[in-house]
Amino acid sequence: MGNERGGTAVKGRIRQRPATFASQGLRPLVSALEASKTALHREMGGFGVVDAAGGNPADETDQAVLEQEVVFTCLLKQRVKMRLDQVEQAMQRLRSRSYGLCQECGRQIPLERLRVQPDATFCVPCKSRLESRW
Numbered sequence: 001m002g003n004e005r006g007g008t009a010v011k012g013r014i015r016q017r018p019a020t021f022a023s024q025g026l027r028p029l030v031s032a033l034e035a036s037k038t039a040l041h042r043e044m045g046g047f048g049v050v051d052a053a054g055g056n057p058a059d060e061t062d063q064a065v066l067e068q069e070v071v072f073t074c075l076l077k078q079r080v081k082m083r084l085d086q087v088e089q090a091m092q093r094l095r096s097r098s099y100g101l102c103q104e105c106g107r108q109i110p111l112e113r114l115r116v117q118p119d120a121t122f123c124v125p126c127k128s129r130l131e132s133r134w
């Protein structure tokens with residue numbers, strides 16, 4: 001009693017199948033997440049080399065190129081780090097059994113979407129709504 005969630009009118013019914021989801025072919029997604037984690041870790045490892053690029057640049061052009069490279073590497077690194085965080089969060093959600101639920105509306109993200117993007121945190125309608133807001 002007194003256990004209803006929210007009073008917001010949501011189109012359609014809210015279907016939640018918490019326990020069964022784990023058995024719905026999640027295994028390929030888990031290995032996909034693990035594979036991308038390994039790949040991202042490897043990518044992160046590769047960046048260190050460029051960062052350490054020392055030496056003394058001969059002229060201003062070299063200096064500029066070098067600086068550009070450092071900035072570019074920095075951006076790439078941030079992107080990889082972000083992806084890595086997303087993957088790790090997805091794995092954490094797998095452990096806490098909240099995996100595959102939209103962080104916005106709480107509905108189950110369709111498995112087809114998760115197959116394309118195993119670390120998806122929003123369902124398609126919410127994602128496009130959030131993106132159009134920005």
Ligand SMILES: [Zn+2]
Nearest residue numbers: 102105123126
């Ligand atoms: Zn949603």
